[in-house]
Amino acid sequence: MLVNRLIPWLSAVVLSVSCVVAQAQAAKAPDALIKEVSTDVLDAVKADKSIKQGDVNKIIALVDAKVMPHVNFQRMTASAVGRYWRQATPEQQKQLQDEFKILLVRTYSGALAQVQDQTVELKPMRGGAEDKEVVVRTEIRGRGDPVQLDYRLENTGGSWKVYDINVLGVWLVENYRNSFGQEISANGVDGLIKKLAERNKAAGAAKS
Amino acid sequence: MRPALTPRRLIALSLVAMLSLGGCATTGTIIKDARGGPGARLDPWETWNRKVFAFNEGLDERILKPVATGYANVVPQFVRRSVDNFFANAADAWSAINNVLQGKAEPAFQDVVRVTTNTVFGFFGVLDIASEFGLDHHYEDFGQTLGRWGFGAGAYVVWPLFGPSTVRDSIALPLDRSASPALMINDGRTQFGITVLQIINARANLLGASKLLDDIALDKYTFIRDAHLQRRRSLVYDGDAPELPDAPGPLPPDAAASAAAGAPPASAPGASAPAASAPGAPASAPAR
Numbered sequence: 001m002l003v004n005r006l007i008p009w010l011s012a013v014v015l016s017v018s019c020v021v022a023q024a025q026a027a028k029a030p031d032a033l034i035k036e037v038s039t040d041v042l043d044a045v046k047a048d049k050s051i052k053q054g055d056v057n058k059i060i061a062l063v064d065a066k067v068m069p070h071v072n073f074q075r076m077t078a079s080a081v082g083r084y085w086r087q088a089t090p091e092q093q094k095q096l097q098d099e100f101k102i103l104l105v106r107t108y109s110g111a112l113a114q115v116q117d118q119t120v121e122l123k124p125m126r127g128g129a130e131d132k133e134v135v136v137r138t139e140i141r142g143r144g145d146p147v148q149l150d151y152r153l154e155n156t157g158g159s160w161k162v163y164d165i166n167v168l169g170v171w172l173v174e175n176y177r178n179s180f181g182q183e184i185s186a187n188g189v190d191g192l193i194k195k196l197a198e199r200n201k202a203a204g205a206a207k208s
Numbered sequence: 209m210r211p212a213l214t215p216r217r218l219i220a221l222s223l224v225a226m227l228s229l230g231g232c233a234t235t236g237t238i239i240k241d242a243r244g245g246p247g248a249r250l251d252p253w254e255t256w257n258r259k260v261f262a263f264n265e266g267l268d269e270r271i272l273k274p275v276a277t278g279y280a281n282v283v284p285q286f287v288r289r290s291v292d293n294f295f296a297n298a299a300d301a302w303s304a305i306n307n308v309l310q311g312k313a314e315p316a317f318q319d320v321v322r323v324t325t326n327t328v329f330g331f332f333g334v335l336d337i338a339s340e341f342g343l344d345h346h347y348e349d350f351g352q353t354l355g356r357w358g359f360g361a362g363a364y365v366v367w368p369l370f371g372p373s374t375v376r377d378s379i380a381l382p383l384d385r386s387a388s389p390a391l392m393i394n395d396g397r398t399q400f401g402i403t404v405l406q407i408i409n410a411r412a413n414l415l416g417a418s419k420l421l422d423d424i425a426l427d428k429y430t431f432i433r434d435a436h437l438q439r440r441r442s443l444v445y446d447g448d449a450p451e452l453p454d455a456p457g458p459l460p461p462d463a464a465a466s467a468a469a470g471a472p473p474a475s476a477p478g479a480s481a482p483a484a485s486a487p488g489a490p491a492s493a494p495a496r
Contacts, residue, residue, distance in 0.1 A: 103424060110420045137448070145345055148447050169442025169449070170435045178434050179426045195426055203423045 030153045030160040031125050033070065034136045038120045038149075041066050045115045052113065059109040067108070072154065072161035073101055079163065080176040081184070081192075088189045096189070099196035104172070106203055111167070118142035120149075131155075250364050250437060257366040261429050264371055268411075273418070276411035290334045291409050294389065297326045297333025299347060302387035306348035310356045315346035333389075347443075349384045351377035355444035364433055372436040 028036070044062055045051050051058050077097045078085040088096065123137040133154045140147040150166035164173040183192040251257060280288065304319035322338040322345070330337045339345075354376050355361065362375025373381060390402040425431035442449045 107420070107424045110423065114416065166442075169439040169447060171438060175431065175434045175438060176426075179430045182430055183426060199424075199426060 028160070030134050030151075030155075031122050031136045033160050034138060034151055034153075034162075035120060035122050037066060037070055038138065041112070042115060042118060042120065045112050046117075052115070056106075056109055059112055060105055062112075063105050063108060070160070070162055072156065072163045073097060075154070075161075075163045076100070076104075076173050080173045081180050081189075082177050084181070084184045084189060092189050092193065095193045096196070099193060099200060100176075102200045103196060106200070107172070116142055121146075134160075251433060252363050253365065257364065257433075258429055260366040260368055261432075263368060264366070265428075267369070272407070272411050273415075276408050276415060279408050280412045280415060288409070288412065291405065292413065293326070293330070293336040294333045295406055295409060296336065296345065297323060297330070298387065298389045300326070300345060302384070303346055303348045306350060306353045307346060309350075309353045310348065312346075312348075315348075318343055319346055349387075350380035351384060351440070352444050354380055355440075361437065361440060364437060372432060374437070374440065377440065 041062065044066065048058065048062075051062065074093075074097060077093070077100045080100065081088070081096060085093070118140045119142070121139045121141055123139060125134065125136060133152065135150055135152055137148070137150045140149055148166065148168050151162050152164040152166075152171075153160045153162050164171050166172070180192055183195050187195070283291075300319050301323045304316050304323060307313075307316035307319055322343050323333075325338045325341075325343075326333045326336055329335070351374075359376045361377070365373045365375060365378055367373055367378070367381070370381065370385070377384075388403065388406055390399040390406070393399050393402065421428065421431065
């Protein structure tokens with residue numbers, strides 16, 4: 001069939017396009033990257049009515065496509081789990097990562113659903129171009145008071161990846177550290193995985 | 209609920225606050241910014257705090273949240289906005305004073321311009337004209353002023369009705385709470401009405417956020433506590449707080465200061481490991 005013959009060809013095209021995109025972004029400064037990605041996401045939200053109405057699956061698809069390529073999710077999870085991370089088996093680490101991702105994407109989606117006529121403004125960045133870790137500070141401006149939104153990024157292999165996000169002065173990953181530690185010291189790593197899964201399931205059921 | 213503080217009570221309260229300042233400062237430096245295992249070091253009164261938190265949650269669930277939801281549903285958006293502006297104008301005046309106390313000339317000046325513009329041309333702050341002209345808020349309260357002056361946050365405290373706070377912010381609380389339009393009015397019933405409206409307005413503003421919180425927190429108490437402590441610390445540094453000890457990088461100045469002041473080594477970087485197994489771990493997380 002024609003379709004069968006087309007699939008390898010199509011995937012080759014997709015692969016090469018994503019390589020070009022990745023290379024283009026590798027050269028980019030961290031603040032330029034943040035500005036581009038967040039403007040991109042805000043525009044996508046504004047253009048799509050179903051996202052504004054809180055279509056969670058659409059928002060998750062958007063976040064997966066536009067945001068996730070620029071996030072070091074393993075570092076995020078490891079940092080939230082803290083010193084227990086090394087005690088966890090690879091399988092547990094993967095589960096933690098998956099569940100934590102769903103949790104964070106839900107958080108982010110909740111915020112995205114409130115987007116109206118906001119724009120992103122970069123604040124001046126400290127540090128030199130040779131730094132391996134930087135903080136990019138932004139402000140979301142719209143009606144009402146500006147919202148502080150900062151990012152911690154690391155330079156790995158030539159591209160910048162986000163590993164923590166600050167909303168209104170609160171670093172999210174840092175904020176989960178005590179909650180995770182509390183759960184692990186009470187019920188172990190599996191207890192935390194179970195708790196995260198329950199939380200995600202409950203929220204998913206409430207919304208659909 | 210009591211009407212807002214009268215000036216005489218206010219003076220008495222601030223005197224008490226000033227007197228206890230010296231005593232609390234020592235505790236402050238020891239606990240200052242230290243991050244233990246599961247919150248043990250920041251929250252020595254966790255058992256008690258959790259009870260007060262549960263009480264506040266119940267009160268919110270039964271009274272405050274339904275009233276605020278009703279208010280948000282019934283009162284038109286532009287009226288709510290006006291109410292919000294009115295209280296924000298009073299907060300700006302208090303911010304101006306605190307910006308002066310913190311020696312921040314430009315924000316102080318902008319706040320003065322904000323308040324005079326909005327009071328004179330905005331019908332006592334009902335219209336926020338200054339924002340239309342691009343003048344932003346620079347919210348500062350007395351708790352932040354104390355922080356700027358070098359007082360550590362101290363232990364976490366949850367107050368009935370008032371909610372999350374710290375030792376330092378509790379000292380500032382009587383002043384910060386009375387910085388309200390109600391202060392200007394001499395009639396007890398009007399004062400009471402304004403205070404009630406202020407509380408409902410504040411809660412209505414948080415309806416979206418509190419729903420989100422229910423979704424994302426594993427343990428609401430811990431999540432709110434940690435977020436509150438982080439946010440207050442960030443506000444003291446005007447949104448640009450230095451990284452905390454367990455993040456890689458040089459020792460932040462305040463941690464270096466508390467180490468120099470003879471604080472136990474546990475408040476230095478790498479505190480999380482020993483502190484988690486220390487006695488006094490939170491009741492909800494029994495040591496194994």
